[in-house]
Amino acid sequence: MLPISDPLFYLCAIPAVFVVGMAKGGFGGGLALIGVPLMSLAISPVQAAGILLPILLVMDVVGLISYRATYCRRTLLIMIPAGLLGTVIGYFTAAYVSDSYIRLVTGVIALVFVLDYWFGKRASKPPKPHNMVLGGIWGTISGVTSFIAHAGGVPFQMYALPLRLAPPVLAGTAVIFFATVNFSKILPYFMLGQFDSTNISTSLMLLPLAPLATLAGIKIVRHIDKDLFYKITYAGLFIIAIKLMWDGVSAI
Secondary structure, eight states: OOOOOOHHHHHHHHHHHHHHHHHHTTSSGGGGGGHHHHHTTTSOHHHHHHHHHHHHHHHHHHHHHHTTTOSOHHHHHHHHHHHHHHHHHHHHHTTTSOHHHHHHHHHHHHHHHHHHHHHSSGGGSOOOOOOHHHHHHHHHHHHHHHHHHSOTHHHHHHHHGGGOOOHHHHHHHHHHHHHHHHHHTHHHHHHTTOOOHHHHHHHHHHTTHHHHHHHHHHHHHHHSOHHHHHHHHHHHHHHHHHHHHHHHHHHO
């Protein structure tokens, strides 16, 4: 079949792909979450997720090449197994768990986290050490929310941001983690019928934007001041928290 031809869809999809690409490159972190909601202004969220996943995979490949030597090995050893477990849980519970409640709870947790950082003087505290229990919990939650509600970035940041890694290291770690999670979702998404000819052909139409946007995000991360990077990242997380809470409450 032919790709989607509605001009309104592309008015929403093009900026969505660009913002997601910048975030996948490491700039803006959780702002990748706005991709599906923005595209959902013109199509259903389920179809938007199906169209976006192949684009995310291309972004992941670009990010993996760019950050292949820049990442936190300890974070990945803790979080990747947990994230993969989360995708399995997400697959088997997708039919029973409301993504509205997932978004609402995730948004509330993220909002408390950001407000504590801003007003609880966490910004002035030293970096937190690794914690296998917390990393496992947040990694699993990230895998579940990524599969069910496309909100995996928030739980990942809940564990990774307090580590106060250098911006390129944090970005590279996030790229590798979510590349692993996203590739693990291909077969389950296919089994759930999210890949059809219309979605795939539409993905191909938008695909050229993916590497350009991702490389733009990577370039910014490699040159940005660390304090400014974290200020922008926490501000983005605040926006995403409000968005998640709004989406959750609106759909309940």
